[in-house]
Every structure is written in C-alpha cells, then in structure tokens.
Amino acid sequence: DGGITQSPKYLFRKEGQNVTLSCEQNLNHDAMYWYRQDPGQGLRLIYYSQIVNDFQKGDIAEGYSVSREKKESFPLTVTSAQKNPTAFYLCASSSGGGGRLFNEQFFGPGTRLTVL
Amino acid sequence: AQKITQTQPGMFVQEKEAVTLDCTYDTSDQSYGLFWYKQPSSGEMIFLIYQGSYDEQNATEGRYSLNFQKARKSANLVISASQLGDSAMYFCAMRPGSTGGFKTIFGAGTRLFVKA
Numbered sequence: 001d002g003g004i005t006q007s008p009k010y011l012f013r014k015e016g017q018n019v020t021l022s023c024e025q026n027l028n029h030d031a032m033y034w035y036r037q038d039p040g041q042g043l044r045l046i047y048y049s050q051i052v053n054d055f056q057k058g059d060i061a062e063g064y065s066v067s068r069e070k071k072e073s074f075p076l077t078v079t080s081a082q083k084n085p086t087a088f089y090l091c092a093s094s095s096g097g098g099g100r101l102f103n104e105q106f107f108g109p110g111t112r113l114t115v116l
Numbered sequence: 117a118q119k120i121t122q123t124q125p126g127m128f129v130q131e132k133e134a135v136t137l138d139c140t141y142d143t144s145d146q147s148y149g150l151f152w153y154k155q156p157s158s159g160e161m162i163f164l165i166y167q168g169s170y171d172e173q174n175a176t177e178g179r180y181s182l183n184f185q186k187a188r189k190s191a192n193l194v195i196s197a198s199q200l201g202d203s204a205m206y207f208c209a210m211r212p213g214s215t216g217g218f219k220t221i222f223g224a225g226t227r228l229f230v231k232a
Contacts, residue, residue, distance in 0.1 A: 042207055056218075058219070105163070109159060112159075
C-alpha cells in the first residue's frame with residue numbers, strides 16, 4: 001500500500017540534544033512538507049521541498065533543519081537551538097498535475113516529541 | 117495577509133443530522149485552492165474535499181459538501197447524516213497561488229462531537 005511513514009511515533013529528548021524525525025513516502029510525490037502542531041492549534045509549516053536536493057523554509061524554520069537527498073525521504077532534525085520543541089510533528093507529501101490547480105496533501109501518522 | 121479563520125472551537129451534532137462547519141479565508145490571490153481535512157484522535161490528517169477558486173460548482177464528496185461563496189470568502193463544510201465516527205477535529209486550509217501552490221495555510225480547527 002502506498003503511503004507515508006513516520007518514525008518513531010513517540011520520541012523523548014533531553015534538553016540540548018539534537019534529534020532526527022524520519023519521513024518516508026512511496027507515493028512517488030515530488031513535494032514533501034514538515035508541519036508542527038501544538039495542542040489545540042492548527043498546523044504550521046516548518047520546511048517544504050518541491051524536488052530532490054531543494055528545500056525552502058516555512059513560517060517557523062528556526063531551530064530546525066532538513067535534507068532531501070532522495071525523492072522518498074525528507075528527514076527533519078530538531079536542533080538544540082529550537083527553544084520549545086515539544087509538539088506533534090506531521091510530515092506530508094503532494095503530487096503535481098492530475099487536472100487540479102492544487103493537489104491535496106497526504107499525511108503520515110505523526111511523531112510526538114517531548115523534551116524532558 | 118493570507119489567513120484562514122474558523123470561528124467555532126467546538127460543535128455538537130446529533131447522529132444522523134447535518135452540520136455546517138464555518139471557514140472564512142483572506143487572500144488577494146485570484147488563484148487558490150481550498151481544502152478540508154479531518155484529524156481523528158489518532159493524529160493523522162485525512163483529506164476530505166477540495167474546491168478550486170475557479171470552480172463554479174460546489175464540491176461534493178460523498179457525505180461532504182463544500183459551500184463555496186467566493187464573494188464572501190467563505191468555504192463552509194457541510195456533513196450530511198452525521199455518524200459517530202465523524203467526531204474529530206476539522207481543519208480548513210488554503211493554498212494560495214502566489215506561493216507557488218506549495219504553502220498551505222491552516223485554520224485553528226473545529227472540534228466536532230457527534231452525539232448518539
């Protein structure tokens with residue numbers, strides 16, 4: 001089955017440590033995204049990538065870094081510079097074309113990060 | 117400023133009745149896409165319905181329909197014949213064309229409770 005996988009589901013980190021969240025898709029989508037969701041709030045865009053080896057900052061990129069070396073993979077690193085990293089992180093992907101001007105995003109199950 | 121506003125933090129509906137979730141948007145773009153997503157307690161975001169800014173007909177997908185009023189900049193979601201499984205958070209979202217169609221702006225969400 002095609003879809004997006006994120007690992008781990010739950011992640012605990014000590015303050016001052018970097019941590020990397022995994023996101024893999026087998027939908028053959030060009031575009032991938034990382035969002036952060038805080039309790040009771042909507043999603044905020046951290047980074048997005050339209051194509052391999054290219055990515056753009058979203059609205060809240062400070063303290064985060066990404067890479068896009070393969071089409072299928074878009075890992076997110078939460079660095080120690082991120083002051084309040086405890087949140088729910090969602091990865092998504094979308095395709096181009098298909099007759100629509102804008103295509104929907106497909107989301108992974110999310111990673112819940114807690115900083116201890 | 118590009119923005120999505122969902123004014124109903126929580127809504128209750130009786131099983132088998134219809135419910136409307138409100139969404140207004142703000143953009144100066146002529147080309148944009150509007151989306152509704154459902155987020156169950158598991159956390160994964162599920163795409164429900166899409167409306168393009170140039171689409172003249174209101175979008176429908178099964179029990180979901182989108183009441184698109186372009187002049188009023190509203191894109192309300194109507195769920196007919198509510199089911200217990202419809203209890204979830206619902207997010208309205210917009211992809212403005214001026215951002216290349218890659219940046220999605222989400223509202224704060226509406227939590228729907230379906231009563232038996």
